[in-house]
Amino acid sequence: xxxxxxxxxxxxxxxxxxxxxxxxxxxxxxxxxxxxxxxxxxxxxxxxxxxxxxxxxxxxxxxxxxxxxxxxxxxxxxxxxxxxxxxxxxxxxxxxxxxxxxxxxxxxxxxxx
Amino acid sequence: xxxxxxxxxxxxxxxxxxxxxxxxxxxxxxxxxxxxxxxxxxxxxxxxxxxxxxxxxxxxxxxxxxxxxxxxxxxxxxxxxxxxxxxxxxxxxxxxxxxxxxxxxxxxxxxxxxxxxxxxxxxxxxxxxxxxxxxxxxxxxxxxxxxxxxxxxxxxxxxxxxxxxxxxxxxxxxxxxxxxxxxxxxxxxxxxxxxxxxxxxxxxxxxxxxxxxxxx
Numbered sequence: 653x654x655x656x657x658x659x660x661x662x663x664x665x666x667x668x669x670x671x672x673x674x675x676x677x678x679x680x681x682x683x684x685x686x687x688x689x690x691x692x693x694x695x696x697x698x699x700x701x702x703x704x705x706x707x708x709x710x711x712x713x714x715x716x717x718x719x720x721x722x723x724x725x726x727x728x729x730x731x732x733x734x735x736x737x738x739x740x741x742x743x744x745x746x747x748x749x750x751x752x753x754x755x756x757x758x759x760x761x762x763x764x765x
Numbered sequence: 766x767x768x769x770x771x772x773x774x775x776x777x778x779x780x781x782x783x784x785x786x787x788x789x790x791x792x793x794x795x796x797x798x799x800x801x802x803x804x805x806x807x808x809x810x811x812x813x814x815x816x817x818x819x820x821x822x823x824x825x826x827x828x829x830x831x832x833x834x835x836x837x838x839x840x841x842x843x844x845x846x847x848x849x850x851x852x853x854x855x856x857x858x859x860x861x862x863x864x865x866x867x868x869x870x871x872x873x874x875x876x877x878x879x880x881x882x883x884x885x886x887x888x889x890x891x892x893x894x895x896x897x898x899x900x901x902x903x904x905x906x907x908x909x910x911x912x913x914x915x916x917x918x919x920x921x922x923x924x925x926x927x928x929x930x931x932x933x934x935x936x937x938x939x940x941x942x943x944x945x946x947x948x949x950x951x952x953x954x955x956x957x958x959x960x961x962x963x964x965x966x967x968x969x970x971x972x973x974x975x976x977x978x979x980x981x
Contacts, residue, residue: 654891658774658775661777666770675766736913747945748948749950755917757891758771759770763767
C-alpha cells in the first residue's frame with residue numbers, strides 16, 4: 653500500500669551505488685521481497701517507471717525474487733512454510749511460531765554499464 | 766558489471782527513527798505508537814488515557830491522519846499539547862514525519878507521548894518511527910481472525926488491546942481463538958480486553974503503560 657515511498661527509497665539506494673561505481677546506466681535491479689511485506693510488484697513497477705525518468709536508472713529492468721513466509725515451531729523447532737489462516741506445525745500440531753523469513757525488503761544487487 | 770548491494774530499502778527510514786528515539790531519550794519522553802484499523806478506537810483510547818493520567822503525568826499527542834484535524838481538535842480540548850500530521854494520502858506515519866512533529870513540540874514539557882498512527886494494519890507495521898512501545902488496538906467487530914490476516918502487525922507489537930468487549934454478546938467473536946492466535950505469533954505480547962465505552966480493562970492498560978515507563 654505504500655509502494656511510492658518504498659520505490660523512491662529503492663531508487664535512492666540504486667542511484668547512490670551506481671554513481672559510486674561510476675556507471676553510465678543501470679540495466680537491472682534485483683530485489684528480494686518477502687511475502688509478508690505485502691508489496692505489489694505491478695505497483696512498484698508503475699512508480700518506478702515514473703520516478704526514474706531522467707536518471708541513470710531510466711529503462712532499467714526490475715527483477716523481483718519473492719521470499720516465502722517461513723516459521724519455526726516454538727515447540728519442536730521444525731521450520732515450515734507458513735500457510736494462511738493456519739499456524740499449526742506440520743509435525744507436532746502446536747500453533748506457536750516464530751517468523752523466520754518473509755519480512756525481507758532488500759536491494760540484492762544491480763547490473764550496471 | 767554486477768554490484769552487490771544487499772541494502773534494506775527501509776534503512777533510510779530506520780536511521781531517522783533511531784535519531785528520533787535518541788532525541789526522545791535525551792528529553793526523557795516515553796513514546797507509544799498506537800496502531801489499529803480505522804474505527805477500532807485509537808482516539809477513544811487516547812482520550813481515556815489522557816483523562817485518567819493527566820493529573821499525574823505530562824502528556825503530549827501526535828495525531829496522524831490522512832486528512833483533517835478533527836482528532837487533534839478533540840484531543841486538544843483535554844488541554845494537552847497536540848501536533849497534527851496530515852499524511853496527504855500516505856497510509857502510515859514514517860520516521861521523517863515524526864522528526865518534523867517532534868521539532869514542533871516542547872519535549873521538556875512532556876513525559877508521555879502518545880502517537881496515533883494512521884488507521885491501517887499493513888503499512889504502520891513496517892515503518893519504524895522511534896517509539897519505545899508499540900500498541901495495537903483490535904476491536905471485537907473486526908472479527909477474531911485478524912491476527913491471521915495481518916501477521917506482521919500482530920508480530921510487531923508489545924501489547925494488544927482488544928477493544929469494544931462490551932459488544933461481544935452481539936457478535937460472533939471468539940476471544941479464545943483470538944488470544945491463541947495472537948500468542949501464537951507473538952509469544953511475549955500482552956493481551957488486555959478493554960472497552961473505552963464502559964471503562965472495562967482501562968486500569969489494567971494504564972498499569973501496564975506506567976510499568977513500562979518506569980522500567981524503561
